[in-house]
Amino acid sequence: MMKTLLTEIRKCRKRKLWFIYLCALAVMVLWIYGSFARNPFTPSQAKVGYYTLLLNYTLMNLIFLPIVLATSASRVCDIENKGNTYKQLFTMQSRSSLFHGKLVLNGIYIFLLALLETLSICVMGRHFHAAQKIPVNLLVLFFVSTFLVSMVLYVMQQVLSLLMSNQLMPLFIGLMGTFTGVFSAFFPNTILTSIVPWGYYAVTSPLMMEYTGGEVFYHVVPLPAEKILGFFLFGLIFYAAGFYRYLKKEV
Numbered sequence: 001m002m003k004t005l006l007t008e009i010r011k012c013r014k015r016k017l018w019f020i021y022l023c024a025l026a027v028m029v030l031w032i033y034g035s036f037a038r039n040p041f042t043p044s045q046a047k048v049g050y051y052t053l054l055l056n057y058t059l060m061n062l063i064f065l066p067i068v069l070a071t072s073a074s075r076v077c078d079i080e081n082k083g084n085t086y087k088q089l090f091t092m093q094s095r096s097s098l099f100h101g102k103l104v105l106n107g108i109y110i111f112l113l114a115l116l117e118t119l120s121i122c123v124m125g126r127h128f129h130a131a132q133k134i135p136v137n138l139l140v141l142f143f144v145s146t147f148l149v150s151m152v153l154y155v156m157q158q159v160l161s162l163l164m165s166n167q168l169m170p171l172f173i174g175l176m177g178t179f180t181g182v183f184s185a186f187f188p189n190t191i192l193t194s195i196v197p198w199g200y201y202a203v204t205s206p207l208m209m210e211y212t213g214g215e216v217f218y219h220v221v222p223l224p225a226e227k228i229l230g231f232f233l234f235g236l237i238f239y240a241a242g243f244y245r246y247l248k249k250e251v
Helices: 002-011 017-038 049-083 095-127 136-163 168-185 197-203 225-247
Strands: 207-212 215-220
Touching: 002 095, 017 049, 017 095, 049 095, 049 136, 049 168, 049 197, 049 207, 049 215, 095 136, 095 225, 136 168, 136 197, 136 225, 168 197, 197 225
Parallel strands: none
Antiparallel strands: 207 215
16 A cells, blocks of 8 residues: 555646645635634633634635545546546556555545644634633544545545546536535534535534624534434445446446
8 A cells, every 4th residue: 555655646746736735724724814813802702712713614624625625636536537547557556556545645635634724723722812721622523523524525526536537527516515515504403414415514513603692602512423423324335336336447
């Protein structure tokens, strides 16, 4: 696997996959920083400052990550698609190693993105003088959920990119995922939250915001275990079916 991973890194050297993730992180951080620079925490808001930041980052993930994952999957798969080099390539390496090499490479980038997002929440909380004690358990949960949800969505996009010669369709699906994911987040108690995979950044958030009497209240709520289990089961089924279809693809 290490040899396959190094091969993928060399192939993607000019594709600058790292730049896609870095740009996404920079846009999200600067967007949130600009928002709180213009409207700093009031004393009452500072008491729940980290809750506010966590929900803002969750919203940024809903908006940006589906299309970022679609773009990165398209870029990493377009190397072989554009030149239709599968037949020559499969004489030197197995289909399985190609599939999983691309998956592991982007998994590393997704892991680093989730980690840097989590660290930036801590830095931003200190910068804007959040009076709340750092909720370590919620930050760990944010990191884990961001990484795992992104991996499921990336698997979907990679399967689509490998099976479709025209990369516009997977990109369009990722773009539509952004809209449907954000839309489903505004209807938390409907079936939309169960059937829209791109909305699971919000589903896996343990925080709920309530606006009452001109004030904002935050509640830590139990995670919907059945929905989350169903989502990851869907991811495993999509991976198995997509991988099987990829193995049978004619080249």
